[in-house]
Amino acid sequence: MNKPLHDSRHIIEKVEQYLDTKLQENAEFNEELNLSASVEVSTEGPKVNITSLSDSDTKFQYDVSDILYWVERDTYFDELSKWNGIKLEEKHRDALDFLKKSEQLPMFLDFVDAIKRQRVAPFIGAGVSLPAGYPLWGNALERLAKQMGGDVSAQIKDDLDNYHYLAVAETLYQYNEHLFKNFVQTEFRLKAAQEDDKPIFPPIIDLLPQLSKSCVVTTNFDRLIEKKFELINGKPLTGYMYGKQEQNGFVSQLLKGEQCLMKLHGDSEQAQSYVFTNSQYRDAYGDTDIDFKKQLPRSLRQIYISYSLVFIGCSLEQDRTLELFQSVVEQGHFEIPCHYALLANCDQESKAEKMGRLLSINIKPIWYEVVEQDHSMLEKILLLSIDVANKKFSLGSTR
Template identity: 45%
Template sequence: MDIKKLRENKLIVDKVEEALQAAYASNQEFNAVLDEAEPLTFRSLRDPEHEYLVKVSDALYWVERDAYLDELDHWEGQCQVNQHEAATAFIKDSDQQAVFLDLVDAIRFGRIAPFVGAGLSKACGYPMWGEALRKIAQKLDGLGVQDIEPLMAQYDYLQAAQVLHDAAAQQVQHFIKTEFRQRGTITGPVTLLPQLAHGCIVTTNFDTVIEDLFKEKGDSLDGYMYGTQAGNNFVQRLLRGERCILKLHGDAGQANTHVFTQAQYQAAYGEAGGTPIAFQNQLPRALRQIFISHSLLFLGCSLEQDKTLDLFKSVVDEGAFEIPDHFALLNEPATPQERARKEDRLLQLKIRPLWYATPEGADGKPDHSLLDQVLRLAIAVAHKQVVFG
């Protein structure tokens, strides 16, 4: 076709060029790297005094698009390697490659069920369990933080909650409803959950961060169970592989679903006075099913004295099920002895810890950024975006 005739098809040409220009503009960071080189120059034939300047990225894109795309692929690959350099070095230097690669395999094959604790909602403005209980205690007349501190020191949060609930049940319910309401920006490692979870998510949190996140991504969770809530066929949804969420402690806005105090726990799990957990109850039955059919990945959990771990121990001790490997990303303990003690206890529950360092940040608080980096690396390796080795 005579090139001048293209002017007669200006509308079509403009549309094509608009689409191509939009694709070019979407790679601004890469284009800027190419354009660090001197622009190409040539003189006008019509006006020899005039000189044209063409950016390298423009020339490569419009003249040799295959070469442009090859360079883009290489640059993106190198960016991935650079992005994950610190996490890769940490995993290797801490001699945790085996656990990390097994976690990667579980992510790759879609077996992961994230188990989300308060640590992942902290970045979104919600309190940790200890903070929440102490805040409640400060609000009550005739009761103070000192009244629950001995229980807090033993990580006996259920009994501490029971003490507060016995003193002022309505105040506790009001606090949960207001403190864990929707806060706004969702940020931090919790934003990686859609890349980790293809089926079930378990959380001890009252807030709606996870549900809101999936809704934002246009991939709402299909099924749910809040605490002792019944009648929603959660286990059937779970077995069908639907995206669903189990909120072990209930939902902030529904007080009748709360499993927050010792008495509420005993009612939900049927465990009281030394009697074993009643797996005919919906909540422990659902949790057991997830434990034996998925690879849990504990995130934002301390995994200290915990009633959920008691349930897992009863399943392991029963010896009736083939239990898959579970994983936990955990803050490195202060001493080797503490790490060995905790690791031994978790391994007995088929939970393989992957420890990460938490140096002190500029604000004097522990810096958990390595948790985010290790998770991103695991996802990238699972999706074959980078090679770990």
């Protein structure tokens, strides 16, 4: 029996005893009904049809599930449990087979343990918002350069090809600050559900409330995460930090382990919060070395030493954020937990280089396969991790 009904079992038994007593009061009718009523099984359903004793044109129709639930409830729940097990095995087969084949099960189980401890802080990158119609950083900057015209596209080409997005953003911002701000505000607004037939919430955003009930970090300008948690909680987030902004309840809620959001690059609707160009990064993080007296790096360091970050939709190329983590490691003042990154598979040489770099700052990659731009394996791995952590699905002797 499932938990809600199991908790009320004594009440249910009392009600059933009373109903059975009332049934036995009609023993003569019951005998006639059992002996004389016409019963047939309809192939549509199937359903059980019982013809009235007094009117042959009147039929009473019942689903098999109704009969089993009301007549043999324990058997109903036993069958339900077995059915759920089969469905969960079907749901998780692809992810489990891939993790076994790629010999990543031990790393995956460590990640599951972090979810169980409720110490996971998702770190959400631009790839997560892509299914909802938002661009990746490189594509966005390239489009903005074309809008500015002239030889701007040629000026940024080398930096864009080498993922130097801060330098590109700096060039574009200095070239036309107002066009830059308008592009961000327009491109990253909350999109309508029907726009371009894209969902408001991509699958990974839908999963965030199951992954973390405390801190979420994102490099995205859009407001998908805020809106999702507002719908789930029935009220807006009260702890948030947009770029360099302070005094928004973020730090106090972070330290208490309550739901809060850090948007590293700022919020699309608040241009003063942007941290996306070289000059803005220097202002937020420090001129040369990371300045931990500043609010943004100090808060990010606190997350890095307090939670297990899980990077999703991030390329994790060398940037200011990873430099900050490297600085914390090199200082040696803190015990740093294990962090995780779900990354699209790449060639072995690139994988080895990236793994070495990430492991040096306590980030353990879990690779997933991509077939013809299909990233659905990422969602499948996350769904498996959530169900295993919540004891809805057991890996049995997989360890």
